[in-house]
Amino acid sequence: MLADSLSMSVHERMPARAATSMDDSRALEQFLRGIERRALRMTEFASGNREEALDLVQDAMFGFVRHYGARASDEWSPLFWRVLNSRINDWHRRQRVRGRWLGWFERSDTAVDDDPIAALPDPGEPGPLARMADGEASAALETGLRALPLRQRQAFMLRMWEGLDVAETSRAMRCSQGSVKTHLSRALANLRHSLEAHR
Amino acid sequence: MKTPANEPWIDRSVALLEQSAQSLDAATLLRLNRARQAALAQRYGHRRGWAIGSGLAGATLAVLIAFGIGHRLHAPAGIKLDAAEHTMSDSVALTDDDSTDIYENLDFYVWLNAEQHGND
Numbered sequence: 508m509l510a511d512s513l514s515m516s517v518h519e520r521m522p523a524r525a526a527t528s529m530d531d532s533r534a535l536e537q538f539l540r541g542i543e544r545r546a547l548r549m550t551e552f553a554s555g556n557r558e559e560a561l562d563l564v565q566d567a568m569f570g571f572v573r574h575y576g577a578r579a580s581d582e583w584s585p586l587f588w589r590v591l592n593s594r595i596n597d598w599h600r601r602q603r604v605r606g607r608w609l610g611w612f613e614r615s616d617t618a619v620d621d622d623p624i625a626a627l628p629d630p631g632e633p634g635p636l637a638r639m640a641d642g643e644a645s646a647a648l649e650t651g652l653r654a655l656p657l658r659q660r661q662a663f664m665l666r667m668w669e670g671l672d673v674a675e676t677s678r679a680m681r682c683s684q685g686s687v688k689t690h691l692s693r694a695l696a697n698l699r700h701s702l703e704a705h706r
Numbered sequence: 707m708k709t710p711a712n713e714p715w716i717d718r719s720v721a722l723l724e725q726s727a728q729s730l731d732a733a734t735l736l737r738l739n740r741a742r743q744a745a746l747a748q749r750y751g752h753r754r755g756w757a758i759g760s761g762l763a764g765a766t767l768a769v770l771i772a773f774g775i776g777h778r779l780h781a782p783a784g785i786k787l788d789a790a791e792h793t794m795s796d797s798v799a800l801t802d803d804d805s806t807d808i809y810e811n812l813d814f815y816v817w818l819n820a821e822q823h824g825n826d
Contacts, residue, residue: 536746542728557734565741572745582737625731645722668720695716 520522535576538583539568546591549664551674553595563598567591585671588679593663599657649702655696657683662690 543564550560567590575586652660656679665676666687677684784808 532746532749535749539742539745543742544730544735545723547730547738548723548727559735561737561741564738565745568741568745569748576749610790616762635762641722641725644718645726648719648722664723667716694747698719699715702719 529575529697534574534580535583538580538587539572542584542587543568545669546587549661549668550591550595551602552660552664553554553657554598555653559598563594564591570594585675588665588669588671589681593662595657597620605670623673647702648698651698654701655697658686658696659690659694663694700704 512662513592515586516618525673540680546564546567547557547560549706554560554563570593571583571590572589574590575583577598626674652663661680662676672686673684676687680687680690682690
């Protein structure tokens with residue numbers, strides 16, 4: 508009787524374990540499928556090259572699955588961006604060492620206009636992209652984003668596009684929440700300034 | 707309070723970025739798909755490979771243990787058999803007719819031995 512109940516419980520548990528593993532695999536695949544296009548575009552802005560971007564995203568997927576695939580699914584998003592940002596930062600360091608750095612990918616933070624009043628948006632003004640057609644606006648946006656320093660672009664992308672909150676963004680960028688706010692504020696000011704130049 | 711996220715140009719920027727991500731070409735999507743599958747296979751394939759490796763190692767260990775136990779079980783039986791054979795041969799030697807003749811003619815053999823030593 509006891510043996511029957513034990514064997515039953517073992518048989519009941521085995522498919523449950525297999526199902527959990529299958530569910531994990533499916534959930535992980537769905538997560539990556541949902542994030543990969545944005546990841547590629549963000550990496551492309553950082554590297555300026557689709558081939559490099561594809562390699563970096565693939566590398567990040569491998570690292571993420573290997574190190575964080577077993578974590579709870581609600582932790583995946585900031586952890587994935589953390590891995591990807593780390594790969595992008597490493598890539599930038601390597602590029603600097605090789606001396607193949609293209610000046611227009613990065614601009615020194617010192618070039619940012621730190622005047623807080625100048626950075627404030629005019630509430631009555633529709634914004635720099637308002638009168639542009641989609642194609643023109645996309646080109647202006649791309650140029651503006653590429654001109655941003657790496658950390659500012661990461662803060663903008665993660666906060667505005669990916670929709671991470673400040674805490675998640677700080678985790679993804681491995682910096683304090685205060686730094687995230689600073690990077691984002693500067694990114695918005697710079698991007699606005701850059702887009703206005705296209706009008 | 708108006709946050710930066712509410713500003714129309716930011717909303718439009720995000721919409722344009724989303725549009726650019728959704729309009730990636732088929733070759734790029736295929737490569738992303740391959741990258742994703744490879745990353746997932748690394749995790750689940752590795753787990754399967756580990757399980758198969760463990761299974762094979764376990765089976766090999768089981769065969770070795772079985773072989774060792776079998777050898778040990780058979781070895782004492784062989785020893786017992788040899789011992790029994792020796793015991794049997796000794797008992798046969800002591801009880802057969804030729805052996806009893808030795809005891810009956812023991813005086814003769816003692817004399818023969820003394821004669822040989824005397825001649826030496």
